Amino acid sequence: MKKPIILIYCCIVVSVFFFEKLNAQDKGLGKFFITGSSGVYFFSRDLQKQAYGSQALFQYGGSVGFPVGRVTYIYIQLMYFETNGINFEKITSFDTGGRVIEMSTEANGTSDFQMRRSNIGFQRSFLLSKYFSLQLKGGITLIKSKNLIERENEEPFYDNRDGWLGFFGGIGVEKKIRGSAFALIFDNQYNTTNDNFIVYIGDFGGYSYSFGLRYYLPQSKKIFG
DSSP states (O other): OHHHHHHHHHHHHHHHHHSTTTTOOSSOTTEEEEEEEEEEEEESSSHHHHHTSOOEEEEEEEEEEEESSSSEEEEEEEEEEEEEEEEEEEEEEEOTTSOEEEEEEEEEEEEEEEEEEEEEEEEEEEEOSSSEEEEEEEEEEEEEEEEEEEETTSOOEEOOEEEEEEEEEEEEEEEEOTTSSEEEEEEEEEEOOOGGGSBTTBOOOEEEEEEEEEEEEEEEOOSOO
């Protein structure tokens, strides 16, 4: 699944150089944008390490920004990731002194985990120079997840969830590509988890790191003011 995504991503990057003079703008202020991005997601607890033997997942998706001012946007991001393979289980025991010992061991089975994450909130840009800006963002996080664990001589285990995960906050850096309507972006954000999602295999909140390519529409699309 990753190869087609990487190919599409490379095509987008190459297109920048062919259309670098298309819709040129100085700073992209107050303009609607669309972004394609990819990166990694780290769960804040040992969810993936305990259930799958891995904690970092490759993610991909995109975001849009609806301007409500020259440097303020309604921000919506959609990301997807999945993992599958050998299943791991957590074993708890006691030592001779009565202390609890926890360890993760390989189980006789397979796992399949998928999650779609939606971040909805606001983004505020702070201009550092003509081509660089710092961006702060925050809002709520929604998810839709599917988890299937199959082990020999056991009934399949399903843990499918959707709804309000919690809140998110993040910081990003944007570098405008000179003479074009494109920009390179790097985002770092954290997603909290409400108590209803800290069950079964753990906490769905975590850290998201992504790199992407952003395009600003040539005309202002402000929806307020």
